[in-house]
Amino acid sequence: ETGVTQSPTHLIKTRGQQVTLRCSSQSGHNTVSWYQQALGQGPQFIFQYYREEENGRGNFPPRFSGLQFPNYSSELNVNALELDDSALYLCASSLATAGRNEQFFGPGTRLTVL
Amino acid sequence: AQSVTQLGSHVSVSEGALVLLRCNYSSSVPPYLFWYVQYPNQGLQLLLKYTSAATLVKGINGFEAEFKKSETSFHLTKPSAHMSDAAEYFCAVSGRNTGFQKLVFGTGTRLLVSP
Numbered sequence: 182e183t184g185v186t187q188s189p190t191h192l193i194k195t196r197g198q199q200v201t202l203r204c205s206s207q208s209g210h211n212t213v214s215w216y217q218q219a220l221g222q223g224p225q226f227i228f229q230y231y232r233e234e235e236n237g238r239g240n241f242p243p244r245f246s247g248l249q250f251p252n253y254s255s256e257l258n259v260n261a262l263e264l265d266d267s268a269l270y271l272c273a274s275s276l277a278t279a280g281r282n283e284q285f286f287g288p289g290t291r292l293t294v295l
Numbered sequence: 296a297q298s299v300t301q302l303g304s305h306v307s308v309s310e311g312a313l314v315l316l317r318c319n320y321s322s323s324v325p326p327y328l329f330w331y332v333q334y335p336n337q338g339l340q341l342l343l344k345y346t347s348a349a350t351l352v353k354g355i356n357g358f359e360a361e362f363k364k365s366e367t368s369f370h371l372t373k374p375s376a377h378m379s380d381a382a383e384y385f386c387a388v389s390g391r392n393t394g395f396q397k398l399v400f401g402t403g404t405r406l407l408v409s410p
Contacts, residue, residue, distance in 0.1 A: 224398070288337055
């Protein structure tokens with residue numbers, strides 16, 4: 182069974198640029214969630230995708246957007262980067278079945294905005 | 296709305312001592328509760344989860360947690376700490392319905408283990 186993978190591992194961007202982060206979900210999972218973890222904080226929910234549609238969103242502005250593909254992999258796009266976007270971005274996959282809210286996390290992408 | 300509060304940003308124990316990490320939750324619906332561990336520069340690994348079967352939940356690496364509805368608590372314990380337990384621990388809550396679910400995390404507790 183292949184776990185959740187994310188790419189790239191690290192990324193450095195400058196303010197105002199755009200970035201795309203990628204996630205491959207665990208085999209058999211159809212739901213992907215993205216979280217932002219600022220330094221010293223707990224992860225904060227950005228949004229969730231189920232069968233290629235966004236089905237829930239946290240308190241993040243529209244410049245945070247995403248996609249899910251037919252193979253359930255996913256992208257997180259952030260436009261007009263701000264310094265406060267510097268964080269560890271975590272992807273988690275799960276199977277949307279009753280009683281199965283367990284989410285499996287990837288290793289994360291560390292984004293630094295200068 | 297759901298939330299969790301983790302008491303103590305840092306907990307220090309000696310190797311072999313009892314580990315107790317505290318988590319209190321708030322939820323208007325019966326919750327699912329989780330404990331995750333995060334090692335430096337890594338993602339989150341699930342330690343254990345409560346999904347309404349047994350109130351005492353056993354997880355990996357010798358950890359366990361007890362769901363106490365009357366106290367709205369889900370504290371994490373381990374009888375004997377090991378140096379390899381040093382990490383950041385997060386408590387999280389979610390609802391139980393199918394479809395959209397998100398995890399709401401606490402701010403984390405860093406466990407320090409001294410020889």
